[in-house]
Amino acid sequence: MHAKIVPLKEILEPITDKYFYWLTAVILLLLPFSLVRYFQTGWLTLYSFHCSVALLFVLSCFIPILSRHKLVIVVVGCMTIGASANLQHGISQSGEASFVLAIVLCSVGFGVKGLILSSVATALFLFLPHLAFLIEPLIPTGIRPYNEGREGFLALGWILFCGISASYVVLRLVTGVRSKSHQLSLSLIKSANIARDLTILIDTANAPIFGVDSEGKINEWNQQAEKITGYKKTELEGLSFATAFPGDALFRTNDYRASIADVLNNTMMGEEISNFELDLITKSGESISILLNSTARKDVSGKIIGVVGVGQDITELNRMQIEQEKERKEASAQIIQASKLATLGEMATSVAHELNQPLNVIRVAAENGRRKIATDTADPEYLEKKLNRIIAQTGRAAAIIQHLRMFGREAKEEPEVIDPRLAVENALDLMGTQLRLSGIEIVTELPKSCPSILGHVIQLEQVILNLLANARDAMSDKDVPAKILLGVSADDENVRITTEDTGGGIPKDILERIFEPFYTTKKIGEGTGLGLSVSYGIVRDMGGRIFAENFNDGARITIILPIGN
Incomplete structure (x- = not known):
């Protein structure tokens, strides 16, 4: 044999312990058959073997010192059965099978020493018939063993070959099974450790994490989610994420519930949702904002079995942004007001x-x-x-x-629906005379009807006044006919307000910078550089855009504002 025989008692002994009592019961049930055989043959030796084995098994059920060696007793029992069969019948299948089983059990259970001992014991039991003269008075006439001479040696060789070969095969099989079992156990332990670590990681993460199953019912709700919402996992587990919550509803409006259901459904279809802002109502009734990323949860086969959502509490960030936006608007309003006063001065x-x-x-x-x-x-x-x-x-x-x-x-009022033509006309009422006194021709192109826009009419007047003032200044030192074209037009979505002058245009190197704060091409003391910057801010706050370009012999400023409802 090339394989090293390693004891595998830890595998055999639990099996032996499990079935030992059943084996004992079988041996006891066979005692009557052995007794019948004794009356048929008059051979007390066979019956004695059977009785001794039965007694050994019974005692092992009650005596601790014997009970600890059940595997040895089973091997001895197999050897005894083989010996009795050999004495009674000579070489027989039952005897060979018993010897081979004893060799296999002994070698697998006790290694090389067990293989040697069981082989030697087999040889002794096979040659017991050669010592039959010692018990010849006990053997009735006509019953004599016949495995003598060359036949006995062949039987010994055959049984040892079968026992050792079977031991090798069984050993390889058992070792392979144990190795695979060990690897599987390690894999299970590793998977369990990973699962435990992931559970700990999810539960202790500094971000709210939730999970739902394929039916949209909550099966994961970590500590951070509990902290920011006030709901414990035990309160929510098994409830629908989008529809059912204890106490106050997590989502108060049906429209919002529907949007959450859509997000979950889309994620269940394999779509990853990023940066979805989720407004929740806590258990105490406070409103919080969560920036949510959701992805599908899959099993080992790749089948989607749920959704995992990882969020970020942006309530404070939103509050800061609102405050900053408020401060920006207040600062912008102050700048706009200063610009208006400067315009009034001009x-x-x-x-x-x-x-x-x-x-x-x-x-x-x-x-x-x-x-x-x-x-x-x-x-x-x-x-x-x-x-x-x-x-x-x-x-x-x-x-x-x-x-x-x-x-x-x-201007502190809320934006209102206004007619852009009114802002143009009011601006011309304020500045038209001054432009005419400066020798500037004013041409207006105003439609008979125009869609309304959303904003402050005074602020839009200020934008137009700033554009008119810049056009006036651009033509003040030019030896060309001064002319300003002021027009309003509209399409299905936007209203356009344009001013065109004949001031020679804007140099290309500064065209992209004219809307920057405090940037001006005028001489020191003649301009603050805030007019176009303030205009840009007003138009932006109205949801529009403003841009400049050179057109013919002058500059064109275009304002595009969305049509208001």
Whole structure:
């Protein structure tokens, strides 16, 4: 044999212990048959062998010192059965099978020593018939062993060959099974350790993690999820993630529940969901925001059996962003207000001229009325006409002042639906006279009807005023006809407001920077560099965009704003 025979008692002994009592019962049940055989042959030796083996097995069931060696007793029992069969029948199948089984059990259970001992014992038992003369008086006439001479040696060789070969085969099989079993045990232990480590990792992770099965019922809810929601895993396990929760609902609106169900269904179809913002209601009724990534959970065969969601609590982050956005809007409002006041300062001359016209009309009308009264030539119809004119001009002046007050006021109202044409017309009312005094031709292209937009009409006026002022300044030192084209147009989705001038255009190296804060091409003291930057912020807050380009002999500024509902 090339294989080393290693004792495998740890495998055989549990099997022996398990079936030893059944084997004892079988041996006791066969005692009557042995007794019948004794009466048939008169051979007391065979019956004695059987009785001794039965007694040994019975005693082993009750005596601890014998009970600890059940495997040895089974081997001895097999040897005894083989010996009795050999004495009675000579070489027989039952005897050979018993000897071979004894050799296999002894070699597998006790290694090389067991193989040698069982082989020697087999040889002795096979040659017992040669010592039959010692017990010849006990053997009835006509019953004699016949495995003598050459036949006995051949039987010995055959039994040893079969026993050793069978031992080798059984040993290889048992060793292989034990090796595979050991590997399987190690794999199971490793898998159990990995599963335990993963469970610990999930449960102690600093991020909320939940899991649902294929029916959408919660089967995982880690400590962080418990902490931020106030719900324990024991409260939620087995409940539907999207529909059923104890106490207050985790999702208060049906629309939101439906969106969560869609996310779970899509993930169950194999789609990975990233950065889905999940608003939850805690057990105490507080609102929290979770940024969720979900992926399908699969078994070893690749079948999707559920969903795992890993979240990040962004409640505080959202709160900070809201506060920062509020601060940004407040700062932006202050800058817009400062820009509006600066614009009012720049329009002082134009405003003074606008007010001077109705005041002059009022003065002339009043002087003419007083002169008529002084010369006693004023009739009621004449005076009524003059007074009506004074009232109309007073209303015109009041409207200009009211518009200036509104323009200078900080906009704190919510955005409202406005007509973009109104903002254009109001801006021209404020600055049109100043532009005409500067020798600038103003051309407007306004449609008869225009979709509304969402915003603040005063802020949109400020944007247009900034664009008009920049166009005016760009043409102030140019020896070309000064002209501004102001237009409004619309399509199915957006409203466009454009200004075009003849100021020669914007240098290409600064075209991309004109909307940056404090960036200006004007001389020091002539501009703050905030006009276009403020305009950019206003348009952005209205959901639109603004851009500049060179067009013909000047610059074109385009504002695109979405149509409001």
